[in-house]
Amino acid sequence: MTLLQSWPGDDRSAWNVADTNTERKKIRTMSTSDKSTNQRERMNPPLKKSDPFFMSQSPPIYRLPFGDTQIILVSDGTLDLGSPEKSFRGISREEIDAQLSRHFLPTENIVIEETVLVFMSSGKRILFETGTGINPLYPHAGRLQASLLEAGIDPASIDAVVCSHAHPDHIGGLSATSGRPRFPNAQIYISEIDFNFWTDEKLLGSPLDAFVTFARKHLFPVRDRIVFIKHGQEFLPGVQAMLTPGHTRGHTGFLLTSGNQSLYPIGDLSHHHVLLLERPRVSFAYDLDPTKAADSRVKVLDMLSTDRTAIFGYHFPWPGIGHVAREHGGFRYFPRLYRYIGEG
Numbered sequence: 001m002t003l004l005q006s007w008p009g010d011d012r013s014a015w016n017v018a019d020t021n022t023e024r025k026k027i028r029t030m031s032t033s034d035k036s037t038n039q040r041e042r043m044n045p046p047l048k049k050s051d052p053f054f055m056s057q058s059p060p061i062y063r064l065p066f067g068d069t070q071i072i073l074v075s076d077g078t079l080d081l082g083s084p085e086k087s088f089r090g091i092s093r094e095e096i097d098a099q100l101s102r103h104f105l106p107t108e109n110i111v112i113e114e115t116v117l118v119f120m121s122s123g124k125r126i127l128f129e130t131g132t133g134i135n136p137l138y139p140h141a142g143r144l145q146a147s148l149l150e151a152g153i154d155p156a157s158i159d160a161v162v163c164s165h166a167h168p169d170h171i172g173g174l175s176a177t178s179g180r181p182r183f184p185n186a187q188i189y190i191s192e193i194d195f196n197f198w199t200d201e202k203l204l205g206s207p208l209d210a211f212v213t214f215a216r217k218h219l220f221p222v223r224d225r226i227v228f229i230k231h232g233q234e235f236l237p238g239v240q241a242m243l244t245p246g247h248t249r250g251h252t253g254f255l256l257t258s259g260n261q262s263l264y265p266i267g268d269l270s271h272h273h274v275l276l277l278e279r280p281r282v283s284f285a286y287d288l289d290p291t292k293a294a295d296s297r298v299k300v301l302d303m304l305s306t307d308r309t310a311i312f313g314y315h316f317p318w319p320g321i322g323h324v325a326r327e328h329g330g331f332r333y334f335p336r337l338y339r340y341i342g343e344g
């Protein structure tokens, strides 16, 4: 039985395809086309600044229990990647459009999130990634400091800052443009391979110049507080490092554990919850070694889906917590239910 056949109390003979199409057209016509601008403005007068619909959305903060402790997610904002073929390689535009359309996503401009995770562990406040910092190149990002304050977290109270790699959208929030450190009391954790590569003066003047200049500007002011992390090491309580090279040489993922729960922040193992999962060997424009990046992506996603470990996607749709499972030779992301007040 179809939905229309089961619709109660109707003259079922009236519901055929032709009639439904006519109804759709009528609804569209009623809503827009026949109305003049004046008529539409009378229906929807311009909003005053005091109007609740004019105000910005509530601060993007999400708290959730995790094992014996808590996680707080705060937003740094979003990044516009523009037309998808600029960022995703090894896949035709037709297939990109088909994948996005299947998921009811816009096909013209790819927008990705930057969500920062704060993990409370053994009395320490551990922050993962720092966003872009305030930078005209990233007009919709750089709000981490404001978001932390809105969440009731003083940046000076952060004990540790962990970066998956040294790209601008992960380290840009470490220090202000003036060079003043944003997390004055935190130790900073990053892989030595990434630090050495992205601050290497020999790469100045190369095609990677902008990235290297940026990394030197934001990492050198905090150099004395940087601690290098090693693959397999539990470098902070409940935080284990896992080297996942490819996107950058020292790109690192993390396994967080507390009580009987675990969560894996994937960093930039995937920038998109559909395009790099359905076909995980597709590459991202800023992958330093696309083949290695795909190897790491497949290996880790395979492990996480087998173990049913929850993942956290820094660039995934807010708030970015969910699971991955194998599907049709690739992977599919299943976002965790968003609960308004607490969980469990």
Ligand SMILES: [Zn+2]
Pocket (backbone or CB within 6 Å): 167, 169, 170, 268, 315
């Ligand atoms: Zn990134």
